Amino acid sequence: MRRSVFIAGLATLTLGTLGFGTGQKSYVASAQEKMSTMEVKIDNFSFGPATLTVPVGATVTWTNRDDIPHTVVSTDDSKTFKSKVLDTDEKFSFTFSKVGTYPYFCSIHPKMTGKVIVQ
């Protein structure tokens, strides 16, 4: 009886560990997938994607792939973030710690606009 309880316990523990392991694995994979999309490319006078949805705590990186300098400046009331002038291949990163919608634009080319939605 004791022995069967021990085996059952061991089996539960093993399965549990396995289950936990696979769960963690899939979580890491999805996080990596999300990480790869947390980049905004600036090219041909536009932000791509123009609207990016990210979880709280995510860091978004903007990379200027254009031949022209651009900036990334938020237009919400508290002016949450503001980059310096980004030349070709220069990057700017910002970590979003609060839920909300963050519209932004390029202060050199005001027609260039984008949005980060933090959920």
Added chain:
Amino acid sequence: MHPFDIKTVVLAKHAQHVVLIHFPIALFIIGVLFDFLAQWKKQRLLAAAAYYNLLVAAIATIPVVVTGILAWQWELEGQKLKGILLMHLVMGCLSSVLICVVWLIHMRTRSKQAEFLPGYRLPIEAVAVVIVALTGHLGGFLSGVNGPG
């Protein structure tokens, strides 16, 4: 956004600098053209046309320089410029100086009531037109006139 807020009027999504710049460029190039024509045809009327175009061109550079520098100071918080932006700033200042120098040469000749304009003004005018055109090209490149929408 307030329509009479000075920052909104000068910059924001209006970008007055890129609008105003067309006035001194056009006036200066036309002024130089009239001056060359006046020199060639020996006509006072053409020389007068050249003078007034150059005068208004020199005046029109003032708001352009002011809005350009304000855009740099406010929108980019006066950060150290490099690359195309720096080149545009340097060439823009040089263009403004040259436009004013050309007008001054004409103005001094008129105020002295001299019969002939000095010959050395013509190469200065030619160089100034090239510098103005190059600055405008850089500005157009920066503002994305060749880009989408």
